[in-house]
Amino acid sequence: MSPPADDRLLPRPTEDSRPFWDALRSHRLDLQTCADCGAVRHYPRPVCPACHSMAVAWTTASGRGAVHSWTVSHQAFHPAFEDRLPIVLATVDLEEGVRMNCRLDGVAPEEIDIGLPVEVAFEDVGEGMTLPCFRPRGVRRGGS
Numbered sequence: 001m002s003p004p005a006d007d008r009l010l011p012r013p014t015e016d017s018r019p020f021w022d023a024l025r026s027h028r029l030d031l032q033t034c035a036d037c038g039a040v041r042h043y044p045r046p047v048c049p050a051c052h053s054m055a056v057a058w059t060t061a062s063g064r065g066a067v068h069s070w071t072v073s074h075q076a077f078h079p080a081f082e083d084r085l086p087i088v089l090a091t092v093d094l095e096e097g098v099r100m101n102c103r104l105d106g107v108a109p110e111e112i113d114i115g116l117p118v119e120v121a122f123e124d125v126g127e128g129m130t131l132p133c134f135r136p137r138g139v140r141r142g143g144s
């Protein structure tokens with residue numbers, strides 16, 4: 001488990017997003033799905049953008065995707081991130097057809113490319129909170 005993060009920096013689950021965060025705590029990536037038309041959506045929100053239904057279901061994602069884009073931050077804008085620089089923030093196209101913004105770990109910034117196959121990993125940060133990150137597919141490192 002990583003050192004406790006500054007709790008002011010942790011996500012605050014909402015009524016719509018709580019199942020997403022609860023699944024992460026169990027090391028699952030669950031995506032909100034329309035219970036009427038089946039459209040998968042991310043981030044969690046109350047209304048289906050495809051059919052405007054408010055009926056919600058949750059499905060467990062494969063956790064696999066590919067890098068759509070990324071940026072490398074060499075500047076810590078909060079002291080809690082100083083020991084993690086550089087931080088790579090990526091937009092990942094998930095196999096389920098939605099995009100997710102997330103930290104990308106386990107790869108040097110100069111080795112990242114569009115389409116890099118990645119898979120979700122889970123970082124338990126304490127306070128009952130688990131954060132997702134992505135790593136190059138097939139790479140296993142300690143921790144989570």
Ligand SMILES: [Zn+2]
Nearest residue numbers: 034037048051
């Ligand atoms: Zn729908």
